[in-house]
């Protein structure tokens with residue numbers, strides 16, 4: 001038994017190394033990844049192990065919960081070609097603490113961690129949750145990533161104090177405060193007995209807020225209690241999803257600017273919707289968004305002078321209403337000049353004629369863009385356009401395509417004319433190419449969402465790639 005225990009870390013070390021060597025995960029915790037560290041703190045004390053007959057049945061439920069949780073820890077795509085990656089480890093405790101396994105990269109170390117959890121033999125004595133939390137904190141700090149914000153303890157305990165409840169490691173409140181101080185978030189699960197203690201910590205949320213309703217980020221909170229009435233509920237899929245979703249929302253990733261590159265000269269037009277339905281406040285938001293994009297395009301152009309990148313920003317509304325007018329419209333390479341042109345743009349606030357706007361831009365490209373330049377148009381539209389039919393939109397889009405223009409569409413909100421959007425993106429009324437649509441259509445729920453996070457990076461990168 002002892003020999004097996006001594007071997008285990010070595011085996012796990014081997015798994016860890018093997019996981020790092022896998023070609024699909026060459027950078028286990030590289031800068032571009034966003035690592036999240038989780039440590040399970042599992043109560044196998046008497047109150048859990050011996051509460052129900054057959055003894056140990058609840059411990060088995062805790063083990064199953066942990067294993068299913070571990071199964072949930074899959075790499076997830078997170079903006080900008082980055083992955084959310086997981087490190088997980090576990091300990092169990094009663095009046096002593098045993099490390100089941102230190103932090104290990106998932107999913108490479110998953111099977112090893114799960115079988116170590118399976119192999120746990122419960123101690124069935126006192127409940128020293130404070131000591132266990134402190135040990136878990138130690139594990140989170142010595143292992144895993146350098147990103148302090150993304151460290152979580154999942155404490156599974158009913159916290160049932162034994163008679164003459166002792167807290168030999170300074171007490172639960174002290175342990176939770178230490179976690180807070182270190183920026184580690186504590187989730188306590190099945191904390192029926194100790195939820196008051198978690199609640200007691202100044203600044204923590206009320207139980208109705210923290211018991212898993214709503215997935216508000218737990219930023220700044222010392223701990224989060226995800227209270228379940230009984231151990232069986234731990235195994236509900238929805239609950240597991242909730243906890244992982246909560247961590248996913250809460251996690252912080254360092255700002256990372258995805259570089260964009262152009263493989264050839266490029267002329268890019270950003271065509272803003274200036275019709276009345278947008279509203280002037282939202283129009284200002286799209287102007288800010290357009291400037292962010294333009295800045296990235298023009299910066300990318302500067303790093304490689306062989307590939308000139310030029311940008312124009314145009315606003316459209318009803319028939320014949322496009323600004324700047326053709327005589328003063330030009331592609332620019334100077335961001336300062338472009339930004340002040342955008343700032344000076346007044347909201348037209350009239351009808352919507354997307355076909356006429358497409359015709360305007362097509363003529364502009366024919367006159368102002370050379371054959372060598374890639375021609376990309378980023379069009380704001382919800383597909384609503386007065387008097388337009390799919391056939392008429394198809395004609396206007398195909399005309400633009402014949403001029404070599406590749407169209408990208410940004411759709412804001414839910415009042416969307418879907419058939420029109422599909423034609424705008426593909427130039428075809430008959431069929432919709434889903435894969436093409438994915439790379440050429442961007443949807444956001446609101447105008448504010450345009451400015452959120454790195455959405456502008458995603459859009460600019462796809463427009464640059466074409």
Ligand SMILES: *[C@@H]1O[C@H](CO)[C@@H](O)[C@H](O)[C@H]1NC(C)=O
Pocket residue numbers: 212213214215236238239240242
């Ligand atoms: C999961 O969270 C949602 C709210 O986001 C809540 O309505 C639901 O009850 C939760 N489910 C479980 C099993 O906790």
Ligand SMILES: *[C@@H]1O[C@H](CO)[C@@H](O)[C@H](O)[C@H]1NC(C)=O
Pocket residue numbers: 334335336337
């Ligand atoms: C860019 O434009 C600004 C303002 O229009 C001007 O002051 C600046 O000299 C220009 N920069 C370059 C490199 O041409």
